Structure formats: C-alpha cells, structure tokens
Amino acid sequence: MATMVSSAGGLLAMLNESHPMLKFHALSNLNTFVDYFWPEISTSVPIIESLYEDEEFDQRQRQLAALLVSKVFYYLGELNDSLSYALGAGPLFDVSEDSDYVHTLLAKAIDEYASLKSKAGESNDEALVDPRLEAIVERMLDKCIVDGRYQQAMGMAVECRRLDKLEEAITRSDNVHGTLSYCINISHSFVNRREYRREVLRCLVKVYQKLPSPDYLSICQCLMFLDEPEGVASILEKLLRSENKDDALLAFQIAFDLVENEHQAFLLNVRDRLSNPKSQPSESVQPGNNDPDTAQNGNPGASEDVEMTDGSRASTGKTDKIKGILSGETSIQLTLQFLYSHNKSDLLILKTIKQSVEMRNSVCHSATIYANAIMHAGTTVDTFLRENLDWLSRATNWAKFSATAGLGVIHRGHLQQGRSLMAPYLPQSGAGGGGSPYSEGGALYALGLIHANHGEGIKQFLRDSLRSTNVEVIQHGACLGLGLAALGTADEDIYDDIKNVLYTDSAVAGEAAGISMGLLMVGTASEKASEMLAYAHETQHEKIIRGLALGIALTVYGREEEADTLIEQMTRDQDPILRYGGMYALALAYQGTANNKAIRQLLHFAVSDVSDDVRRTAVLALGFVLYSEPEQTPRIVSLLSESYNPHVRYGAALAVGISCAGTGLSEAISLLEPLTSDVVDFVRQGALIAMAMVMVQISETSDSVLELSGDNWKNNS
Numbered sequence: 001m002a003t004m005v006s007s008a009g010g011l012l013a014m015l016n017e018s019h020p021m022l023k024f025h026a027l028s029n030l031n032t033f034v035d036y037f038w039p040e041i042s043t044s045v046p047i048i049e050s051l052y053e054d055e056e057f058d059q060r061q062r063q064l065a066a067l068l069v070s071k072v073f074y075y076l077g078e079l080n081d082s083l084s085y086a087l088g089a090g091p092l093f094d095v096s097e098d099s100d101y102v103h104t105l106l107a108k109a110i111d112e113y114a115s116l117k118s119k120a121g122e123s124n125d126e127a128l129v130d131p132r133l134e135a136i137v138e139r140m141l142d143k144c145i146v147d148g149r150y151q152q153a154m155g156m157a158v159e160c161r162r163l164d165k166l167e168e169a170i171t172r173s174d175n176v177h178g179t180l181s182y183c184i185n186i187s188h189s190f191v192n193r194r195e196y197r198r199e200v201l202r203c204l205v206k207v208y209q210k211l212p213s214p215d216y217l218s219i220c221q222c223l224m225f226l227d228e229p230e231g232v233a234s235i236l237e238k239l240l241r242s243e244n245k246d247d248a249l250l251a252f253q254i255a256f257d258l259v260e261n262e263h264q265a266f267l268l269n270v271r272d273r274l275s276n277p278k279s280q281p282s283e284s285v286q287p288g289n290n291d292p293d294t295a296q297n298g299n300p301g302a303s304e305d306v307e308m309t310d311g312s313r314a315s316t317g318k319t320d321k322i323k324g325i326l327s328g329e330t331s332i333q334l335t336l337q338f339l340y341s342h343n344k345s346d347l348l349i350l351k352t353i354k355q356s357v358e359m360r361n362s363v364c365h366s367a368t369i370y371a372n373a374i375m376h377a378g379t380t381v382d383t384f385l386r387e388n389l390d391w392l393s394r395a396t397n398w399a400k401f402s403a404t405a406g407l408g409v410i411h412r413g414h415l416q417q418g419r420s421l422m423a424p425y426l427p428q429s430g431a432g433g434g435g436s437p438y439s440e441g442g443a444l445y446a447l448g449l450i451h452a453n454h455g456e457g458i459k460q461f462l463r464d465s466l467r468s469t470n471v472e473v474i475q476h477g478a479c480l481g482l483g484l485a486a487l488g489t490a491d492e493d494i495y496d497d498i499k500n501v502l503y504t505d506s507a508v509a510g511e512a513a514g515i516s517m518g519l520l521m522v523g524t525a526s527e528k529a530s531e532m533l534a535y536a537h538e539t540q541h542e543k544i545i546r547g548l549a550l551g552i553a554l555t556v557y558g559r560e561e562e563a564d565t566l567i568e569q570m571t572r573d574q575d576p577i578l579r580y581g582g583m584y585a586l587a588l589a590y591q592g593t594a595n596n597k598a599i600r601q602l603l604h605f606a607v608s609d610v611s612d613d614v615r616r617t618a619v620l621a622l623g624f625v626l627y628s629e630p631e632q633t634p635r636i637v638s639l640l641s642e643s644y645n646p647h648v649r650y651g652a653a654l655a656v657g658i659s660c661a662g663t664g665l666s667e668a669i670s671l672l673e674p675l676t677s678d679v680v681d682f683v684r685q686g687a688l689i690a691m692a693m694v695m696v697q698i699s700e701t702s703d704s705v706l707e708l709s710g711d712n713w714k715n716n717s
Contacts, residue, residue, distance in 0.1 A: 007037070007040065011026045011029050011030050011033075012040070012041065012047075014026035015027075015047050015048065015051065016047070020057065020058065020061065023051065023057075023061065024058070024064070027048075027051070027061065027064045027065055028064065030068055031067060031068050031071070034068060034071045034072065034075075035071075038071065038072050038075040038076075039075075041068070041072050042072050042075075045069060045072055045073075048065050048068055048069050048072075049065075052065040052066045052069060052085070060092075062088075063089045063090045063091075064089075064092060066085045066086070066088035066089040067086070067089035067092045067093060069085045070083075070084075070085035070088075070089060070105070073085065074101050079104070079105070080108075082105060082108075083105055083108050086105050086109075087132040087136065090132070093105075093136065095136065095139045095140050095143055106136070109133060110137060110140070110156060110159070112133065113129060113133055113134065113160050114160045114161070116128070116129050117129070118161065118193075121161055121193070121195075121196055122561075137156075137160060140156065141153055141156055141157060141160075141162065141165045144156065145165075145168060145169050145172055148174075150169050150170075150172070150173040150174075150179055151182060153165065154166055154169045154183055154186065155186060155190075158183075158187065158190070158191060158200060159190075161196065163199065163203045166183070166200070166203060167203060167206070170183060170204075170207050171210075176207075176211060177211075180207065180208060180215070180218065181218065183204055184201075184204060184221075184222065187200040187201060187204070192560075192593070193561055194559065194561060194562060195561070195562075197225075198226055201222045201225055201226055202222075202226060204222055205219055205223065205226070205231075208222070216235050216239065216250060216254060217250070217257060219231075219235065220232045220236075220254045220257070221257065221258075223235075224261060224263065224266060227266060229266055229269035229270045229273060230273055232258070232270045233270050233273035233274055234273075235251075235254070236251050236254065236255065236270070236274060236322060237274060237275065239251035240319060248318050251322060252321065252322060252325060255322050255326050256325060256330075256331065259325060259326065259328055259331050262453050264328075264453045264454065264455075264487055264489060265488045265489045265490065267326045268327070268456070268489070271323050271326040271327060274319060274323060274326075327454070327456065328454045329454070332413040332415060332454065335378065335413060336378065336380065336413050336414065339379045339380075340380055343376070343381055345376055345381070347384055349375075350368065350371065350372055350375070350384050353368050353371060354368055362395075362396075362399055365394060365395060365399065366395070366402060366403070369392070369399075369402065369403045369406050370402070370406065372384045372385065372406065372410075373406035373407075374409065376409075377409050377410065378410075378411075378413055379410065380410065380411050380414055381410065382407065382411075385410075396438075397438055398438065400436060400438040400439050400442065401441050401442035401445070401473065401476075401477065402442065403439075404425050404439045404442030404443050404445075404446055405442040405443075405446045405477070406446075407421070407422065407443075407446050408422075408445060408446025408447065408449030408450050409446075409449055411450050412450055412452065413450065413454075414450055415451060415454060418450035418451060418458070419447065419458065421450075422443045422446055422447055425440060425442065425443035425446075426443045426465075427440045427443075427444070427465060427469060427474060437473040437474050440474050440477070441471075441475075441477030441478070444462060444465055444474065444477035444480075444481045445476075445478075445480045445481045446481070447461070447462060447481050447485070448462065448480055448483065448484035448485045449481070449484060451484070451485045452484040452487060453484070455482075455484070455485025455487070458485050459482065459485050459486055459494065462485060463482065463494060463497055465478045466478035466479065466482060466498075466501065467497065472506045472507075472508040472509040473508060475501050475506070475508075475509035476508050476509050476511070476512040477512070479509065479512035479513045479516040480512050480515065480516055482494060482497070482516055482520075483498070483512075483515060483517070486519075487519055487520070488519075488520070488522045488523055488524070489520065490520065490521050490524045490526060491520065495520055495521070495528065498513050498516050498517055498520065499517070501513045502514065502517070502535065502544070502548075505539060505541065505544070507541040507543040507544060508543065510541060510543065510544035510547060511541075511546060512547060513547065514532065514536075514544060514547025514548035514549070514550065514551040515554075516551070517532060517548075517551045517555075518550055518551025518552065518553065518555055519551075519554060521554070521555045522554045522555065522557050523554075523555070523556075523557040523558050523559065525555060525556055525563065529552045529556070529566055532548045532551055532552050532555075533548070533566075533569070533570070535548060536548040536552075536575075536578060537575075545575065545577045545578065546580070546581075548581070549578050549580060549582075549584070550581060550584060552570065552581055552585060553581050553582075553585040553587070553588050556585050556588060556589045557588040557589065557591065558588070558591060559589050560589055560590055560593065560595070562589075566585060567582055567586050567589065569582075570582030570585055571583075571601075571605065576609075576610075576611035577613070579609065579611065580614050580617050583602065583605060583614060583617040583620075584617065584621060586601060586602060586625075587620075587622075587623075587624035587625055590625050591624045591625065592624075592627050592628040593625065594625060594626055594628055594629045594632065599622065599626070599636070602618045602619070602621050602622050602625065603618075603622075603636075605618040606618040606619045606622075606640060606648060606651070612645065612647040613647070615645065615647055615651070616647040616650055616651040617651065618651070619637060619640050619648055619651030619654075619655055620651040620654045620658070622655045622659070623654060623655035623656065623657065624658060624659075627658060627659040627661075629659075630659045630660040630665060630668070631665065633655060633656055633659040633660060633668070634656055634665070634667040634668050634670070634671045637652040637671070638671060640652040641653065641656075641671055641675060646678070646680040646683050649678060649680070649683045650680075650682055650683045650686040652675075653672060653675050653683065653686040653687040653689075654686050654689065654690050656668045656671055656672060656690055656694065657672075657686075657690025657692075657693035657694060658690075660693075660694045662693075662694075662697055662698075663694060664694060664695060664698040665694060668694045669691070669694060672687050672690055672691045672694065675687035675690075676688055676691065
C-alpha cells in the first residue's frame with residue numbers, strides 16, 4: 001500500500017546528514033515530489049546548491065542536486081537560473097520527457113542557443129556557447145530526426161544555425177524533394193538576415209546536387225538567389241546536350257521560370273556563358289527564336305548525307321531558343337499576344353471621363369491621358385489617342401512630355417517595332433530637330449518604358465541621343481529611358497554618360513540623372529552610392545538632391561542589413577530631402593520582408609521627424625516593407641490614418657494601397673473609406689488612388705464597395 005507524503009520536511013532534514021547515501025536518498029525522493037512540495041523545498045535551495053557545488057560529492061548525485069534546483073527555480077519563474085542548473089544536470093535532464101518543465105526549458109535552451117549563434121553570425125565572430133547547452137540542443141535535434149519530425153528538426157536547425165543538422169534532417173527524411181521545397185520556403189519566409197539566407201541556400205544546393213535525380217528547376221532558382229550565373233549556365237548546357245528530349249524541355253522551362261524574376265543582368269550573364277554553336281555565326285544569338293527553326297527545317301534532304309551536321313543543327317536550334325528565352329523576347333511576345341487578345345478595357349469609360357472634365361483643366365486632361373495609358377498598358381491598343389488627336393494636342397510642356405511617354409506604357413514590350421512607333425516624336429538627326437523638346441524627351445522616355453528591363457537593342461540609340469543634345473528636357477527623357485532600358489545592369493559606360501549629365505548641374509536633367517543612376521545600379525549596393533551622396537551635398541538644386549536621394553535608395557534594393565550603414569547615414573542627415581531618400585532606402589532594402597527592425601524605424605520617423613515630407617514617406621514606406629503580409633498593414637497604420645497631420649494620413653492611405661494592391665481586403669477598404677471624405681483635398685486624392693489599387697481586378701459582383709467608390713468619385717469630382 002502506497003504511503004501518502006504530506007510534507008518534504010523529513011527529506012529536507014536528511015540533506016544535513018553526513019552520510020552521502022542518505023543525501024542521495026533525500027535528493028531522489030525530493031526530485032519525485034518536487035511538483036507538489038516546491039514551495040517548501042525552495043527554502044532549502046542554498047543547501048541543495050552547496051551539494052551541487054561540492055566536488056567531493058559523487059557526480060551523479062551532484063547532477064541530481066542540479067536537476068532538483070532547476071525544477072524549483074522553474075516553479076519560482078526564474079527560467080534563466082532553472083536552465084543554468086538543468087545544464088549542470090547533464091543526461092538526467094531528459095529531453096524526451098513529456099512535461100511542462102522539460103518543454104519550457106527546451107524552448108528556453110533553443111532560444112538562448114539561437115540567440116548566441118545569431119549574434120556571433122552577425123558580428124562574424126566564433127560563437128562562445130556553453131558545450132552543455134549545445135549538447136541539449138543536439139539531443140533535441142537528434143530526437144526529432146529519430147522520431148520522424150523532420151520539419152520541426154529543420155525549423156530548429158535553421159533557427160539555431162546548425163546547417164549540418166539541417167542537411168542530416170533533409171537526407172534522412174522520407175520525401176527528400178518535398179522536404180527541400182519546404183526548406184526553401186522557410187529560408188525565404190523566416191530567415192531575416194540575407195547573408196545567412198544565402199548560406200542556407202548554398203547548403204540546399206549541395207544537398208540537391210547529391211540526389212540521384214537532382215531537381216534542376218529548384219537548383220537554378222537557388223543559384224539565381226545566390227547570384228551564381230555560371231552554375232545555371234552549366235546546368236542548362238548539360239540538359240541541352242542530353243539525348244533525352246525531356247531534358248531539353250526542362251532546360252526551356254528553367255529558362256522561362258528564371259525570366260519570370262525579371263533580373264536582367266543575371267539573365268544576360270547566363271545567356272553569355274552559354275557556349276556559342278559552331279555551326280552558325282554569332283549573329284544568330286540576337287534575333288527572335290523562330291529563325292533557327294526555319295533554318296533547320298529548310299533543307300530536309302541534306303540531313304541524310306551528314307549525321308553530325310544534323311546533330312549540330314539540333315544543338316544550335318536548342319541553344320538559340322534558350323538564348324531567345326533568356327533575353328526575354330519569347331516571353332514578351334507571348335505576353336503581348338495575350339494582352340492584345342484579352343484586352344477588355346472599356347473605351348466608354350474614357351469617353352465619359354473626357355466629356356465630364358473641363359476642356360481648360362490641364363490637370364484633368366493629363367489624368368485622362370494617364371488613365372488611358374494604364375488601362376491599355378502593354379496591349380498596344382492606342383485607339384483612344386488616335387481618335388482624339390485634336391484633344392490630345394492641347395497638352396503643353398510637361399503634359400506633352402507625359403502624353404508622349406504614355407505611348408511607351410501602351411506599347412510596353414513591343415521590342416520589334418518600338419522605335420518605328422515612336423519615330424514621329426523622336427529627336428531628328430541634325431541640330432535640334434523640328435519637334436517640341438517636351439515630346440522628344442517624352443518619346444525617349446517612352447522608348448525606355450517599351451524596352452524596360454530588356455534594353456539590349458535600344459541602349460546604344462538612347463546613349464547617342466543623350467550625348468547629342470544639350471536641351472535639358474530631352475536629356476531628362478533620355479536619362480530616364482536609359483535607366484529603364486539598362487535596369488540593374490550596372491554598365492559603367494552608361495553610368496559615366498549619365499554622370500556627365502548630372503555634373504552639368506541642370507536641375508531638370510540632373511533630377512532624371514540621379515534617378516537613372518539608381519535604376520542602372522538597382523540592387524547592386526554599389527560603391528557609386530557614396531559618390532552620389534557626396535554630390536547631393538554639393539549641389540544647391542533641390543530637384544537634383546531629390547533625384548539622387550531616390551537613386552541612392554534604388555541601389556540598395558533588396559540588400560536588407562547590408563544597406564544599414566547607408567540608411568543610417570541618410571536618415572541622420574540634416575537635409576530633409578536626403579532623410580526622405582533614407583525612408584525609401586529602408587523601404588526598398590527591406591521590401592516584402594516584414595522586418596521588425598525596419599518597421600520600428602519607419603514608425604519612429606513617422607511620428608518624430610520635423611519634416612512633413614519625411615513623415616509622409618516613412619508611413620508610405622511601410623507599404624513596401626509589408627507587401628508580403630498585406631493583412632498586417634491596415635492594423636499597423638490604423639492609428640496613423642487618424643493622425644492630426646494630413647501628410648501622415650496621406651502616407652497611411654498609400655501604404656495600404658501599395659501593400660494590399662489587388663487583394664480587395666475588407667480591412668483595407670474600411671480604413672480607406674473615411675479618408676475618401678477627408679477635409680484635406682490631397683488626402684482624399686491619396687485615399688481614392690489607394691482604393692483603386694486595392695480594388696485592382698476586383699469585379700463589382702465580388703465586392704459591392706466598387707459601386708460605393710464610383711459614387712465617391714462622382715461626389716468628389
């Protein structure tokens with residue numbers, strides 16, 4: 001019959017006995033009853049601690065004392081002390097025990113270990129981790145792997161920066177391909193530091209390559225994030241040379257998937273690393289992807305004579321096709337065909353807008369032109385403009401520049417005929433030409449929009465146009481067009497051309513030059529940013545400073561913590577325009593990461609900066625940082641949307657518009673609705689723009705708010 005114990009007093013008294021066996025007996029029993037008598041035992045903690053520290057005591061008995069003290073501290077809520085003594089308990093701390101005590105301390109141990117490893121990783125030092133703590137974490141990881149809880153093991157391994165255990169968990173799992181896909185997702189979603197994310201991806205590539213049948217699609221995606229074009233090129237070549245037709249199709253699919261990311265510099269690097277076919281001159285690389293096929297199929301009889309020529313032609317055809325895909329031409333042609341054939345834009349809406357605005361109101365005139373450009377973006381349908389040429393010709397100065405540039409939006413991707421379409425508006429050869437400089441500058445900008453991110457064929461023409469003019473409006477258009485066409489290529493020669501325009505210290509041309517430099521160097525974290533910042537401090541023109549501020553922000557696109565030094569420099573600057581640029585730098589460096597540190601910084605500037613410009617931009621920047629988690633944005637900016645400062649309210653509206661674009665999120669609409677009837681006109685404008693962004697591609701049948709938005713627009717107009 002079991003004896004009922006009502007007090008731990010007797011066992012605690014035995015701890016003062018001199019015989020070690022009595023002490024051991026007391027510790028063993030106290031350990032059993034600690035869950036019930038911990039308040040009583042807590043009074044004798046110093047005695048139990050002295051037993052743990054007594055080196056003459058048997059090691060197992062010392063570990064037992066440590067375990068007991070750990071449990072008492074756990075119940076007292078002192079988790080740090082509890083973990084410290086649990087580490088001293090060695091193997092007696094059983095990670096497989098299913099109790100609140102073990103679960104809580106394991107979570108604490110993993111957090112502590114992960115924190116130490118993260119700090120060491122950030123400072124590039126060796127982590128000084130207690131080997132006992134490391135042993136507990138390793139036992140936990142091993143237990144998860146043995147129990148088949150691979151996802152849990154991978155999550156812990158990634159958090160604790162134990163890539164060896166991550167590799168072990170992946171290789172021992174039942175479904176290696178599925179596990180690797182899961183791991184890629186968690187590395188993008190939960191790994192906050194860019195450098196560590198790259199380490200994880202390198203580890204995954206290594207595991208992928210060891211598989212008997214590697215998933216080349218995923219390997220190439222990882223290599224793209226790691227910016228290793230030579231690895232992608234060698235995989236594509238290997239697949240193209242394979243005798244299996246499916247391998248060639250896989251190579252094409254990989255190329256299409258890479259093009260989806262629209263990383264021009266990377267894709268061109270991959271394309272240039274693919275070996276040139278020997279059977280045709282190098283000119284065949286550049287044209288559209290249909291030419292090699294016609295060449296290949298044009299002479300069927302010759303293939304019977306020489307088998308090698310046939311194989312060489314097949315290889316040439318495949319290589320040319322994949323180069324066509326990587327240059328983006330194939331995808332763009334397919335997109336153009338799709339947008340043209342599925343164009344459902346309603347010209348009646350434009351006609352109604354045109355009739356309802358005053359003929360002399362230049363702002364509404366320009367807005368109607370922009371609306372047409374956005375409605376028909378990429379469709380090549382310019383019917384509305386051709387039918388209203390007289391009305392269109394009323395645009396003057398910068399309105400004319402924008403109207404001409406709008407053609408670039410409509411014909412976006414029309415690479416083959418882009419230049420011939422814009423020919424009537426482009427600067428003519430010879431001195432100055434006969435057209436308006438505004439339409440000529442707009443036409444050069446339009447060419448950049450048409451060839452945006454695919455500027456191989458137009459870069460030289462834009463460079464020549466930039467060099468051959470001293471008219472600042474034409475230089476403005478040429479700089480913007482060149483920046484878009486050479487997006488992210490970091491071409492030094494183009495950079496020098498744009499820099500020469502910047503150094504003329506013309507406000508109009510210099511503003512575009514600053515933005516263009518950023519577009520050219522986008523995401524490269526180039527040292528050129530320091531040069532741009534130095535010139536921004538030298539010049540007196542606000543326009544140039546603003547252009548450079550945006551350009552500097554673009555250079556750190558997606559670079560996360562790598563951009564922190566530059567962001568710190570800009571956000572502490574005395575010039576509010578450079579602080580404004582610092583907000584955009586924060587937004588672009590941490591775009592889509594929902595990074596807590598970036599959000600905290602932006603919120604701090606949103607409420608503390610003395611410049612309305614900076615405060616508005618800080619709130620707006622939250623939209624960029626949070627676009628991967630749109631449901632969070634309305635909650636975060638809800639208080640800011642009720643601010644006394646209209647600039648902050650405007651920023652809150654656009655932050656919601658940017659991050660919730662196309663979601664039709666009810667929380668976003670609820671936040672924007674009151675702002676559409678705000679007392680300040682530009683806040684109403686921002687709210688209506690944001691509402692339009694949230695409702696992109698949301699039909700009236702799916703949401704009745706569209707009707708409400710239509711009524712609001714009529715009332716406000």
